[in-house]
Structure formats: structure tokens, C-alpha cells
Amino acid sequence: MTEPLLQVSDLSVSYRQGLGWRRVVEGVSFAIRRGEVLGLVGESGCGKSTVALQLLGFRHGSLRTDSGKISLEGTDVLGLDRAGLDRMRGAEVSFVPQNPTTALNPGMRVGAQIDEILSTHGRESRERTREMFGLVGLPTTDDFLRRYPHQLSGGQQQRVCIAMALACDPRFVVLDEPTTGLDVTTQEQIVDLLVDLRARLGMSMLYVTHDLGLLSQIADRIGVMYAGQMVEIAPTDDLFADPRHPYTRGLIGALPRLDSDDRAVKPLRGLLQREGLPQGCPFAPRCDFALPRCFEEPQKLARVKERHDAACWRVPDLPPNSAPASLKGGIEMALERAEPLLSVQKLSVTYGSGRRAFRALKDVSIDVQKRETLALVGESGSGKSTLARAIAGMLVPSAGVIRLRGAELQSQVKQRSQEQRRLIQFIFQNPDASLNPRATVGRSLARPLEFFFPGNTEGRAEKIREALAEVRLDAGYAARYPDQLSGGERQRVAIARALIAEPDLLLCDEVLSALDVSVQASILDLLQRLKSETGIAMLFISHDLAVVRMLADRVCVLFRGEVMEIGSREEVYSPPFHPYTHSLLEAVSTPLKKGGAPRSSRVLGTASGFGCPYAGRCPVEIAGLCQTEPPPLRQSGRGHAIRCHHSLEELDKRTRHARREDRQTHENHES
Template structure:
């Protein structure tokens, strides 16, 4: 056991509920070796984040550790007092949170926040802050270090949090959904960074996530949790190729994949109801293989192969699933309307004023038809959320026009008619900031009803319960507060709040980023049904290209506020590609398949003199042309438009070349 850095033994944790306590983690045991990455997966509310926080000795007033032991090296973490925990956190074990918006101090400059960590542990600041920002792919100049968190994109905020966690080079890092809000290229950079740090520093990690594809790229072993229980632990390759527990099979079957047709997902049967868990296996109510014994007798982890443990009575009876791919969703509706529901024409948005202003969106043309889903993809800072916020009326356009049902909308939402406001609903990326922490879920859902349908007072409670059921939450959630829900559950409430207004257009800003794959699959089915049955259209912002391929009718690729490529889903995901689109696709993590090295430079795109926004990062840049001359729109004849100086034939040829890195062609 000398190579074991972290050891968790029989950990049980409860949260206060009313006058009593609810057990949320039950007898969880695992260890992490030096230099090893252990992944922890499971549906929202399974207890994985609770376990992760216990590794740092987290002691909330409404939480208690009922049993168990956590040892980091020779240190008994649960036995430390506050002074001991302060010395441990940051120096020996650090934490990367899921939500950087609430983790960073809004009143402190980001450079100062890094220095605060170093100073607290007696480390020299010197040039360490600049070094850390460079490591995580952020500018290290004085201008950037003096920015406040609100002046950074979501991806940049998360990278600051990662830099803070790495500041003192701890032996163990706990990462709770660290790349949830990041685009695929930034996500790949962060994963590469973590892999490099592990190899160079011998750092160990617990990586909590619902992104199974990403986890397969970094984790050595994976633990699967359900309803507070550990149901399977196995080496990564073994888990993906031969999942043994029925729940693990369901998770992998619900995983969207970018290969194939993108529709090979199937949500798990039923819902997790913690109030009615059986005495035996917690998954028995949803298991297709359950026996009467499974409902009554507790299953413990037992060997199912080398370094492979499974908690299932029937492990010796069930056939090994060596190809856990599930059936698909129905095809997306393709009906087109003569008059688009939404039309964006020549839209430009500027941030700031004077010399410090910059154009976040530049001359964007886009339409969304009834029953259509248009996906916006691109890196953090590409302008996706800015476009959605301008459509919602939260940002006033500098130029251009937005029309809904053929009628021009006022720039700001306060100047729009109530009916226009109802027809366009925004689902935010971060439900922590968008839900009122002092209002129950039922009250938050009832507010849109009172605002938009004041004459329908009767039946309000029934409509709230129906809205919760649409997003796979039971009626009991109406009495809860946001802090009593997991991140995924809060996001589902945010989706329900938008749907209850009966909109024509949903602006979905990374709405699936906090959801585990099984719940994600059910939400995707819901969105498809809303589109086909109710005619709801969506502008769907996402960095998950596998989800985009499954859900979108058309895809719009943005970079630095400009459209690089736009077309039908089938056309965008097949050659020819815009060089930027190809770099995004090559960075997508696929289970047990190493991402290709993207065709892009490591540095941000260089400033240009009116040329292509992607010049300077493009691996196939044409010297003397791309940085000085606006690129032309190319059409393939297959409902695809690409904005590039290369011809369609040349882009087709480049798509077949081996991926490489570089600053561009001479």
C-alpha cells in the first residue's frame, strides 16, 4: 500500500432534512495511488460531489460525517481542526470547482486572487502568477492580470480557478466538473495540461464529471456511483469495453457520440427517487435484470476481474456487454417555414466605450425557423452567448435588426411588448446565479405563470408539478430551495421555468453542461418532443459537438464574433470544413479514442488588418492574404456556406490531410 496516496474507507455522509437527517453517501470506499487519476461518475444527486468535498474536510452546518475515514498520506483529514485544514487546503490538496462564477471573488482582480493563495501558504509570488496563467492558456500581461472576474469569459474564469488550484503544486487535486463550461478546444488544452502536470509532478487527482468521453482521455480508473453507493470500479478501458453493472451499461448507452449518426443514445428507464429506495440495491427499481433478492439484500463490491469490482448479485449470470451502444432518437424535424420565426440581420454588438471598446459580434446574419434547432458552436469568447443575449434584449445592438415573426424587436427587453417577451425565453448556463436562493422551486416556477398568465390563477400548483415532471423531477422538489439541489437538478429547474411560459423560441445557453449523460439524454428527448409537438424552436449554444450533432438541424460556427461556417448538420459534420471547424471536431473527446492534434496554432489569433478573424491561428493560412483581405463566402451546393480564402476543392483536400500543429503555411 506504499504507493497509495489517498485512502477512503467506508465513508457515510448525511445532510439535514427538516428535523432529521438523510443519508446521501453510504459506505463508499476507494483509494488513489500516487500519480493516478480516478474518475468519479454518476447521475446528478448521486453523491459524487459530496464525496469530493469530504476529501478537503468540508464541514457544512447541515452536513455530518456519520462514519468512515479519509487519509491523505499519513494525515487523517476528517480529524483535522480548522487550522489544520487551512494548512492542508491549497498546499497538499486543492479544489477546482464546477462554477467559477461563484468561486472567484467579484471584487478582486484575478492576478491578486492568485497571489492571495501563494501568500497564505508562505510562497513567493514573484513571477509565479504569470507562469500559472501561461500554463492554463491565459494571457500573462499586466492588463489581463488586472481584470476582474466579470471581465472574463466563463472558460477564462475556470482557467483562473485551475491556476489557483495548481499554485502551490499540491500532491492531490480534486476536480469537480472542471471543464463543464469550456469549449472542446479549451477543454482539450486543460486536459492536456492536467496530464502533463501529473507526469511532471506526480500529482494525483479525483476527477468528478458526467462527461464519460472526456474522462476516458484522462482517468486511469473510474468509479461509478448511484444514490450514494459505489456500484462499480474498474480500469478505464475495461469499464468502457466491458461494463458489468446494469447502471454502468445504462450510462454508457446514454452517452452521445460524434461518430456514426450521432443518435445512438437511450435514457435510463425511470427516475431516481431517494425517498423510496429499496433495502437492497438502490438501482433495483430501474434495473431490467432485478430479482426479488435485489430489492431486499444489500450488495457489496466484489471482484469481477483484475482491478474490477461490481456490486451486483447477478454479475456471474449476466452476459458481458462488449458493445454497449443503445438505440437512437427519432430524426430531428426538418420542416421549413416561408417566414422564419427569428431573423437576425447585420447584427453587431460592442462592449465598452472609447479606446477600450471592442466588437464582440460583427455583421451577423442568422435565421431560426419554427420547429428548428440552430446550434451555435465555438470557443469561449467567440460571441455565442453575446448573440443570444442580444436576441433576448439583454444587450443593445450597435447595428443591425432582430425580427420575431416578421416584426422588428426593440433592442432592450424593457422596451418590448409582454407577448414578445413571453415568446422568447432564455435558459442560462449557470442556474446558481439565475435561480433565487431565497425562493422555493415551486415559487420560482409559479412566477412566470403569474406574470404571463395572470388570468389562470386556478391550477397553478398543478402546472408547476407538470413542469417539474417534464424535466424528470418529482413533485417534492417544489418545496425545496436551490441549495438543496445538485447542479444538474438546478439546471433542470431552470429549463422547466423557461418552458412554463409556453415560448416559441428557447435560447439555450449550455443548458446540458451540468447534466449527467442519462439525464442529458432525457432532456434531449424532451427538447425533441417540444420541437415536434409544440413547434418550439431553439437557438442552442453548446461546446459539446456530439450533442449538437444529435439535436441540431443547422449549425453555425462562430469565432471572435464572426460566422466562419453555417449549414445543415449533415453538411457541417462532413468535409469540406472551415479550418476552424475542423480544429473543433478534432478536439472532441471520444471514449477510448485519443483526440487528434488539432490543426491550429497554440497562440491566440493575431491581430489582422481587416482580414480573416481566424488568421494567425489557422494552420493553412495563406501568407499576405488572410490577414489583410476579408474572406469570401463559399457555397458547396449542399446547404453549406464557408467563409474562407481557400476554394471548396482545396478545403476538401485539406480535410483529408493528417492533423498537424503550426502557425500557418508560408
Template sequence: MKTSSVIARERGTDLLTVRNLHVEGFSDERWHPIVRGVDFSLKRGEVLGLIGESGAGKSTIGLAAMGYAKPGCRITQGSVAFDGADLLSMSEARRRRLRGSRIAYVAQSAAAWFNPAHRLLDQTVETAVAHGIASRGEANRDAVELYKRLQLPEPETIGFRYPHQVSGGQLQRAMTAMAMACRPDLIVFDEPTTALDVTTQVEVLASIRRIVEDFNTAAIYVTHDLAVVAQMADRIMVLRHGQTVEEAGTRQMLAAPTQEYTRTLWAVRKLAKLEIEARDHLLTIDNVTAAYAGRVKVLVDVSIKVPRGRTVALVGESGSGKSTLARVITGLLPAISGSISFDAQPLPLSLRQRSKDLLRRIQMIYQSPDSALNPRQTVEDIIARPLEFYLGLKGEQRDRRIGELMHMIEMDESFLDRLPGELSGGQKQRICIARALAANPDLIICDEVTSALDQIVQEEILKLLMHLQRELGVSYIFITHDIATVRAIADKVVVMHQGKVVEQGSKTEVLTTPHAAYTELLLSSVPEMDPDWLTQLLAKRKNQGILDEAG
């Protein structure tokens, strides 16, 4: 396979230089600053981590480094020099030739970027073939090797599946393979492991880091996860309100940040929920088995009880059955055996058999807000729909409740006339939370609802959810791969693996040693804010025989 670059890749030479970057976004019938005079440089083989709150400009800067501004945004000032050529002044045709071949992008939400009508393999190899970097046969073989390096199951055949036939985590890894197919000089990673469980995240991070090192690829790594950026970045840039707060080498930044805002970021996520014994259960799942299209069983004899006014956390790696169980509870995938009771009454297994009131009482917040929100509806329309459909609210009552919900998710009413495409990832997820709350449910199934949010916003959302639980008595099923989130919000923990429950109990029982073997694997995979953590973990697992040479 040919290399995408016609010049030698010498480690340490300058590749990207950004100077005085200014980006604006359009809303409320005027342009607003998003990025304000940001400067940075990037050398071949170097990884720059961008961190900061939602709306800080991280993703906007990552896209601008490719000479691109998303719809509703414009680059108004500055320069972006890639390998000596200014991306902002060159023709669009020349920029298109660079993107995909020498500059690649891995998005936060793979589900929103894959074409549902084409197989994964066709989309993985498309750019390499189109740019003449490889023949179709060569590109196919290379794609399989990338699938193996990224720990995708059945790498020789998974490429023949369509996007909807793989899990969210598997789809995110396939997108990483697609970006790496041309061996680009620069890759912009925009939260590439957000959708992944901790065990899968370890393998993907190791694969990304190894490929960056092997090919001297420069990378911009956008993330809100401080422990992840500690493993991946050579340097860290902290952003707030579109401006640089501080920038330094990773070890220096972690050991001695100079700015108070950075120290605040380092100190978040110390929530801890007191466990209180529940006297009765809102939801009881008894020996439920489910399968897709009546074929392979994806849930096997699952039994779980959700206490009234409490939180049950479902943890496990991608494909373990967590989201499938959520689909069974909501009636989107009727179980083939077993039973479910809700509020001491049998719950019809099929969505079509449930009354409007039952539909109202069980709500779900999805993992990917990009897929869950209609891009053509305003924020006001999105939140108003459940208020009108379930509660019959209209006029002033409806408008007042919309305002209350916006206040609850810490967004003001100036966002109401915006479309989802005009919001940050964190803002979009908060709108999804408001939409679920609008129905006044008894049970909310939260499918990785904080995974797209920065550390500070995560903390605020978790505080909000716990406050609502205390005030309203709402129950949560919290699907997550973030053990810090489990510690913060859970009363009970259920560990799933390959469609089965391998361990469950109170948070203290499950998270305190000794653990079941699989639970121990999960807990040991939680990243720590130590730049050597990933290297040490991989070495330990290799010695234990958990990883092969490729892993």
C-alpha cells in the same frame, strides 16, 4: 517558488485512503443518505475518475476527500487519511492549513466561486502568498506562467481583469490556475472542463494532465463525460445512489465493464434528430454588429435565421460570440447596427423597449445554474415567479402548473421546498429549464444547458426538449460545444469564430466533409472514448504546427 509539501513526492506512494465513507444530507426535516460506505485509495501521481448520474454522490465524495461537507450535509462515518493523517479527526484549523496549500479544489462553476470585486491575479496568488509558499512577486510571475500553460489569452495582462470581464471558459481556466498555484499534493477536479468548448478543452486537459505528471500530483477527477475521463484517469470508479458499482483501471473499464449499469452508461447519447425543412422563420438576424461599452466589436455582421419549431445550434470556441449573440437577441446587449425581426415584426433592440408579452415569448436558460438561481428562494418560488408575472396564475392553478413542470423535468414535488444549495448541479439546471418553460415561450435560448448534466440525464433532457418542440412548436437556439448534442438536437448549425459566422447550413451540410478549416478544427477536438486519443491528437497537431512546445 517553494513546493507546498515538505516531503519528497515519490510517484506511486500512498497519499489518500478513504474507508467506509458515509455522508448524509438534510431535507424534508430529516437526514437522507447521499454516500453509502465508499472505499478507495489514491497514490501520488495517480488520477481517479468518478463518474455516475447526477445525484450519485460524485462531488460529495470529492469534497469529503478534503475532509469537507457542504452546508446541509454531514460526514457520519468512515475515515479519510491524507498522507497518514485522518482529515476527519484533526482540528478545523489544521484542515484549513492543508486546504489550498496541499489540497486544492477546482469547482464546476467558476463564476460562483470567484469574488467579483477582486481581480483574477489577486485571487490566483492569494493562497500561495498567505501560506508563505511564494512572495507576491514570485506568485505573480508563476501565475502568468500558469495562464500561458492553460492557454489563456494575453497571459501577462488577463490577471488584471475582473471575473465579469472574461468568458466562462476563461474563468474556468483561471480557477484551475488558482488551484495549481501552490503545486498541491492532491487536487479535486469537479467537472473542470464543463464550461469549455472542445478546442479549449483539449488544451486544458493537456495542461492538467502534464502538471499532474510533472509534480506527481494525485487527482480526483469528477465528471459525467466518459470520453474526458478516458483521457485523464488511471482508474475509474462508477457510482450510483451513493454506492460503488464497480472500479477498475481505465482501459479495462472501457473495454469490459462488468456491471449492467456501467454498460448502460457506455451506451447512452445515440440520439439522432431527423432534419425537416422549415417553411418560415420565427427569428431573423440581419447583419447585426455589437460591442461592449461601444469599444471592441464582439459581433460583426452576423446574419442568422431561426426556423419556426426548429433548432439552430451555435457552435464555436470560448469567446467566439455565441453567448454575446444570445444577449443581443434577448435585448440585454443592444446591437449597434443591423436589425432583428421576431414573428415577422421588428424586434426592439433594447430590453427596456419590449413589451411584457415579447419578454415572455423569448426565454433563456443560462450556462451556470449556480449564478442563475437565487440561493435564498425555494424551488417552488423560482418556478412560480414566471407563472405569476407573465401568466397571472395564482392559487390552485399555479400549484397545478408547478406540479406539471416538475413532472416534465423528471423531478417530484418533494423538491419544491428545497433551496438551490440542497440540489445537485444537474437538478439545479433542470429547475432553470422548468423556469423557462413556465412562461410558455415561442423561442428558448439554451446556453450550454446540458453541460452540467451526466450522460443519462443529458439524454433525457434532450429527449424532453425535442418532445416539447414536437408538441408545442417551440424554437430553440442551442449554444453548445458538444458535437454529440448538436447531432442529437439540431436542424441547422451555425459555426462562429471571433464574432463572425464562418459556416452555416443544415446539420448534414455542416457536419459532413469537407468542412471549413475552423469547423474541421472543432470536430477533430471532440474527445473519443479511447485513452490514447488526446496523446495522438496533440502529437498530430504538434507535427502540423498547430501547437507550440508549451501546448
């Protein structure tokens, strides 16, 4: 066995808190070999990003390294001075951040940003910059190199960050949630790119994420962290097939599955409470198998089988891992197709004017029944959020009609009646931005009561307590500020703020995308329960088709502002598919889905702008027709419709043939 490229030994890190220090990483050890990818997973606040940044020698003023050693091919990273770190960063170890929009300099052209890091390390710049752009699948023209970050899509921005990280041929790359927030097709492209670069360049990586399904596609081994400690580490296939630590079992059980018809997940019990951790195992307060000894005795990683370590003394006594128990939070009902709660007819939205006009939505028609959840899915730029904002009165449509309870709504929210505004409530993707940081939770929840029920001043405190209880938060949270809450708790407050207005319709815009898998499961369970208990209707926007399958009654697939497919959950997730729907389903990260083979279903290109918006990317495009003629909306007769020039029978046949080809390709690749 050769010496590892990177060795982390007994790493402990603390952050300053008030007059003292709080330990956030405790005794973490792992090694990464040359050419190996180690995934690091865990809930928000578990310390995984702190560990990742320590590999680059990150030293914040409020951070201290209490113990441990990080060795990169014999170099003591923690012992380097600033000059040594500057020489190491970029040349020997590099970093790909979570958010490329904030990581890239908005005032510099993207080509110049690659030039800068090359010149810093004494490398020839411009030709190498072109080479790196080509390596990550970006255009190498002068025009593209001279673009600013805001002129690129999210996926292109992330490719620029990857090109920057690889420009000086580092031996080791740290990736901190590099695909969080990207739509499923863009995420698939970035992951495929990383897999390809690793195969060609032999890079070693630490890949930090909360997406277990994604890690199963790229990581050789996975380390699981909880409350600053490594609780399990094992080869990827082994971890998913036979997880040994109760926390790992909980994470895998909380993972939405596209390949399951069960509409329930099993959220982990409780939340990570750093203040109340026991002296022994930090997971004991949430563990279904904990005994009194677990609360008292600290647990260390120990070998449970070949190359598989877990920090739990109860491993030999645990029952075999099984599928999560069904909570059946979703509701199956025969929705009467009477007058809908919400009706949108031929809605179009245009940004800008004149030659710079861009049509974000084109003739979109949908309806939402009472007690129904309609999901909007599609990649970034498909018009999902634009449609929700137009329904909420935050954007003025250029054409079309929106009706609520049969009454036509004015375009702007300020022109609508107070009752109409109350009946539609918006839950935003990022509660950090939507909650007032200077207002307590109680004050934020009081505002809708004051606005929509001004005469009812008595009982407001009780209403706030009830709203918090409805989202599983105790009354004490009313006195807290947003920065005193976790990401999942802030999202629960945002949901409570919407519900306290007693609406008929919730507009949920990517409310789960930034949450780790266990918090996501608890919010998903909450939404399922609210739907079952209150009968509230939802327009649920997401790019996660596995989550959508668990929550939605019907699904609408958007691409470049047009409806490509719409129907019940069962119809949209079964053949025949629109070719774009098929590509979205194929791009979903599923645990233990084998990758590495060419994907025949994804064809990159650009649409002509005249015919089908998916022309140029469609693998079954009809030459001379799809580029020039708008496709018809083909009805199945059961409320299921697909916008395509191919007949439904032809699409069904092609889909089944493509699936057989994909299976054969993967089998050949594995053999």
C-alpha cells in the same frame, strides 16, 4: 506493489436534515497510487464532491463523518486539528474548484493570490509565482500578474487556480469539476495542461466530474458512485469497453457521441429519489435487470475480473453490453425554405462606446424555419448568448433587423407587442438563478398564464398540471420550491414555464451544460420529444458538438461575433470544414479517444482585428492575406456556407490530409 499514496477506507458521511441526519456517503473505499489519476463520476447528488472535500478534511457545521479513515502517506487526515489541516492544505494536498470566478478573490490581483499561498507555507513568492504562471501557460509579465480576476478569461482564471494548487508542490491534487461550463476548446487546453503537468511532475489526482468522455482522456481508473455508494471501479479502458454494473451501462448509454450518426440517447429510467431508496441496492428502482432480491439485499463491491470491481450480484447473468436502443426522438423532415419564422439580417451588437467600444456581433445573418432547430456553436466569447439576447429584446443592436413571422421586431422587449413577447421564450443556462426561490413551482408557472392570457382564469390549475406532465413531472411538484428540486428537475420547470406560454420559438442558452450526463440525456430526450410532438422551433446554444449533432437540423458556427460556417447538420459535420469548425470537432472529448500526442490542428495566437477573426490561430493561414483582408462567404450551393479565403475544394483536401496526419501521429505515439 508499493503502498498507495492515498487510502480511503469505509468512509460514511451524513448531513444534518431538520432534527436528524441523512447519510449521503455510505462505506466508500478506494486507493490512489503515486502518479495515478482516479476519476470519480456519477449523477448530481451521488456524493462525489462530498468525498472529494473529505480528502482535504472539510468539516462543515452541518456535516459529520460517521465512520472511516483517510490516510495520506500515513497521515490520518480526519484526525488532524485545524492547525494540522492548515499545514497540509496547499503543501501536501490541494484543490482546484469548479468555478474559478467565485474561487478567486475579486479584490486581489492574481499574482498576489499566488504570493499569499506561498508565503503562508514559508516559500519565496514572486519568482515562484512567475514560474507557476509559466508552468500553466500564462504570461509572466508584471502587467499580467497585476490583473484582477475579472480581467481574465474563464480559461485563464482556471489556469490561475491550477497554478495556485500546484504552487507548493503538493503530492496530491483534488479537482472538482474544473472544466464544467468551459467551452470545448478551452476545456481541451485545460485537460491537455493537466495531462502534461501530470507527466512532468508525477502528480496524483482525484478528478471529480460528470463528463465521462473527458475522464477517458485523463484518468487511469474510474470509480462510479450512485446514491452515496461506490458501485463500480475499474481501469478506464476496461470500464468503457466492458461496464459491468447496470448503472454504469446506463451512464455510458446516455452519453452523446460525436462519432455516431444516431440522433438518440437512452436516458436512465426515472430519477434518483433519496427519500425512497430500498434497503438493498439503491439503483434497483431504476434498473432494467432488478429482481426482488435486489431490493432487499445490500450490494458490496466484489471482484468481477482483474482490477475490476462491481457492486451487483447479477453481473454473471447480465447480457453483453450493447449500443443503446434508438429512441429516435429527433425528427427528420424536409423543411420548406419558405418565409422563415425568424429572420436576422446583418445584426451587429456593440458594448461600450468610444475607444472602449467592443463589437460582440458583426453583420450576423441567420434564419430559423418553423419546426426547425438551429444550433449556435462556438467557444466562450463568440457571441452566441449575445445573439440570443438581442433576438429576445434584452440587448439593443447597433445595426441590423430582426423579423418574426415577417414583421420587424422592435429592439427592446418592452416595445414589442404582448403577442410577439409570447411567441419567443427564453430558457436560461442556470435555472437556479432564473427561478424565483421564494415562489413555488406552481406560482412560477402561473405567472406566464396571468401575463399572456389574463382573461382566461378558469382552468389555470389544469394548464399547470399539463405543463408539468409535458416535462415528465407529476402535479405534486407545483407545491414545491426550487431548492426542493434537483438540478435536472429545476431545468424541467424552466422548460415548462417557457412552454406554458405556447411560443413558436424557444431560445435555449446552454440549458444542458451544468447537468450530469444522465440528467442531460433526459432533458435532451425531452427536447427531442417536444420538437417531434409540438413542432416548436428552437435556437439551441451549446458548446457541446456531440449534443448538437443529436438535436439540430442546421448548425451555425460563430467565432468572435462572426459567422464562420453555416449549413445542415450533415454538411457541417462532414468535410470540408472551416478550420475553426475542424478545431472544435477535434477538441470534443470522445470515450476512448486516445490522447497524449501533439495536436497539429490547434495553433494558439491572437487575431489582428482587420482580416479574418480566426487569423493568428488558424493552422492553414495564408500569410499577408488572412490578417488583412476579410474572407468571402463561400457557398456550396446547398445552403452550406464557409467564410474563408481558401476554396471549398482546398479546405476539403486539407481537412482530409490533417486527419490522416493525426491518425498517423496517434499510431506512432501509441507504438
